[in-house]
Amino acid sequence: MIDISGTYTDQYQLTMGQVYFSKGEAEKTAIFDYFFRKLPFEGGFAIFAGLETLLDYLQDLKFSDKDLEFLSTQNFSKEYLDYLRSFRFRGKIFSMKEGDVVFPGAPVLRVEANIIEAQIIETLLLNVLNFQTLIATKAARMAIQAKGRMLIDFGLRRAQGFGGYHASRAAVIGGFEATSNTRAGRDFHIPVSGTMAHSFIQSYENELDAFRDFAEIHPKNAILLVDTYDTLKSGLPNAIKVGKEMESRGHKLKGIRLDSGDLAYLSRKSREMLDKAGLDYVKISVSNQLDEHLIKSLLDQEAPIDIFGVGTSLVTGKPNAALDGVYKLSYFKNRPRIKLSETIAKVTLPHRKQVYRLLDDSGTFLGSDVVCVEGEKNPEMMYHPYDPLKFRFVGEVEKEELLSLVMEDQKRVHKKTSIKEIKEFSKKRLDQLPTEYKRFFNPHIYKVGISGKLRDERNSLIEEHKNKRS
Numbered sequence: 366m367i368d369i370s371g372t373y374t375d376q377y378q379l380t381m382g383q384v385y386f387s388k389g390e391a392e393k394t395a396i397f398d399y400f401f402r403k404l405p406f407e408g409g410f411a412i413f414a415g416l417e418t419l420l421d422y423l424q425d426l427k428f429s430d431k432d433l434e435f436l437s438t439q440n441f442s443k444e445y446l447d448y449l450r451s452f453r454f455r456g457k458i459f460s461m462k463e464g465d466v467v468f469p470g471a472p473v474l475r476v477e478a479n480i481i482e483a484q485i486i487e488t489l490l491l492n493v494l495n496f497q498t499l500i501a502t503k504a505a506r507m508a509i510q511a512k513g514r515m516l517i518d519f520g521l522r523r524a525q526g527f528g529g530y531h532a533s534r535a536a537v538i539g540g541f542e543a544t545s546n547t548r549a550g551r552d553f554h555i556p557v558s559g560t561m562a563h564s565f566i567q568s569y570e571n572e573l574d575a576f577r578d579f580a581e582i583h584p585k586n587a588i589l590l591v592d593t594y595d596t597l598k599s600g601l602p603n604a605i606k607v608g609k610e611m612e613s614r615g616h617k618l619k620g621i622r623l624d625s626g627d628l629a630y631l632s633r634k635s636r637e638m639l640d641k642a643g644l645d646y647v648k649i650s651v652s653n654q655l656d657e658h659l660i661k662s663l664l665d666q667e668a669p670i671d672i673f674g675v676g677t678s679l680v681t682g683k684p685n686a687a688l689d690g691v692y693k694l695s696y697f698k699n700r701p702r703i704k705l706s707e708t709i710a711k712v713t714l715p716h717r718k719q720v721y722r723l724l725d726d727s728g729t730f731l732g733s734d735v736v737c738v739e740g741e742k743n744p745e746m747m748y749h750p751y752d753p754l755k756f757r758f759v760g761e762v763e764k765e766e767l768l769s770l771v772m773e774d775q776k777r778v779h780k781k782t783s784i785k786e787i788k789e790f791s792k793k794r795l796d797q798l799p800t801e802y803k804r805f806f807n808p809h810i811y812k813v814g815i816s817g818k819l820r821d822e823r824n825s826l827i828e829e830h831k832n833k834r835s
């Protein structure tokens with residue numbers, strides 16, 4: 366874990382907090398929703414990731430002496446600083462399960478806490494959830510295209526600073542099997558893997574000696590990088606020679622790695638040469654600026670690739686720099702709250718809410734989530750959030766409740782979910798999502814609707830605010 370303390374926030378959370386504190390509002394309960402508005406990568410789904418990381422941080426969140434010393438230079442009152450000294454996040458978190466497929470407009474997570482606590486955690490929450498959700502989504506897109514072939518994260522060196530640490534975790538949730546990131550392996554209990562760099566081969570007088578030494582020292586997991594000088598004329602013949610020598614010692618060469626050139630052509634030629642030498646078990650791994658489109662293209666070309674190593678485009682979420690997830694107040698001091706906007710799609714949904722997912726008898730998602738006021742059981746109708754002409758009867762459709770309590774009294778309600786469990790759950794949920802939502806081009810648009818009660822509550826709040834203005 367990275368060392369996080371109370372100042373890992375935006376200053377405005379603290380300046381607002383000072384006002385609530387001075388005006389005696391500190392203990393008033395607020396509800397905030399976390400949701401996003403736009404799916405990344407022009408895709409048809411996102412994978413929710415980062416929840417367990419967030420809960421880890423929230424359990425321990427406090428202001429350190431260093432934080433308080435700094436804040437004492439920032440025009441806050443002594444009494445407020447004393448309050449921050451005993452700050453803990455004591456609120457409740459309701460959330461969808463980490464790894465679930467999620468869609469724009471539906472609250473993925475809800476915070477119920479006193480207003481100061483709820484505000485102070487906003488920045489950390491958005492920072493963790495937006496990033497990991499973006500990267501898990503990117504990873505899942507690659508995993509779908511890789512069709513069961515192994516994906517390894519190579520991204521730490523290309524990541525935007527320390528983002529690479531959490532990117533490796535999110536990548537595994539989305540379907541990657543291993544990471545080159547040793548720290549992420551240590552902290553998140555995910556498999557680590559490593560081949561070799563060009564520098565290792567360059568450091569020897571010849572390629573064959575480099576391969577031989579590596580195979581001698583790592584007889585169980587040697588993956589030889591074959592493109593330093595000439596892939597087909599030097600790298601492959603040397604790798605084959607070393608592979609045969611390993612066989613004579615009772616070992617097996619694990620793989621080769623191609624990192625440049627035409628990966629379809631070279632992987633085909635490599636497979637032929639390896640097979641001809643009786644090394645049909647040796648895996649072919651490739652890397653070099655890969656993304657989901659290139660993985661698809663390579664497999665469309667029937668390239669015999671077993672392992673894809675992906676760096677830049679995975680951990681940076683290329684070409685989308687961020688997920689636009691937001692955190693909006695929906696209830697305070699026993700009243701639903703709304704944020705109005707010129708753009709109707711940006712008017713927020715007030716109230717303490719629940720989300721239902723529609724399924725058929727076999728568990729396949731029907732392509733709709735309905736957002737309701739908490740306590741409404743089995744909504745009868747689902748309305749388009751802002752087109753009054755679009756609605757649907759959903760009374761008899763099977764529904765699944767998506768938001769549940771995950772944290773209260775500074776503790777998780779259930780034991781921490783392992784990455785392996787999250788990854789398996791995510792895969793299961795993606796399998797429940799029909800393929801139309803997973804294709805690259807013009808995927809089906811998953812509908813997020815609202816119940817009649819929520820629509821009426823929202824509309825009456827809009828009216829109320831209009832009347833106040835007139």
Ligand SMILES: Nc1ncnc2c1ncn2[C@@H]1O[C@H](COP(=O)(O)OP(=O)(O)OP(=O)(O)O)[C@@H](O)[C@H]1O
Pocket residue numbers: 624625626627628629630652653654655659662663666
């Ligand atoms: N058969 C293929 N079909 C589609 N894309 C490919 C294929 N083979 C390689 N690529 C991709 O094309 C890009 C080629 O990169 P680039 O033009 O930098 O060449 P390079 O092979 O890296 O050259 P260098 O020898 O300088 O390292 C990479 O993103 C690579 O993954």
Ligand SMILES: O=P(O)(O)OC[C@H]1O[C@H](OP(=O)(O)OP(=O)(O)O)[C@H](O)[C@@H]1O
Pocket residue numbers: 519520522523561562563564624652653654655674675676677678
């Ligand atoms: O292309 P990406 O998807 O970002 O994947 C990571 C890249 O990082 C490494 O190259 P680098 O030149 O940094 O080191 P090397 O000398 O080990 O090849 C590796 O060989 C990949 O090409």
Ligand SMILES: O=C(O)c1cccnc1
Pocket residue numbers: 519520545558559560561674676
């Ligand atoms: O293990 C590898 O092959 C590796 C690790 C990081 C970056 N590129 C390659």
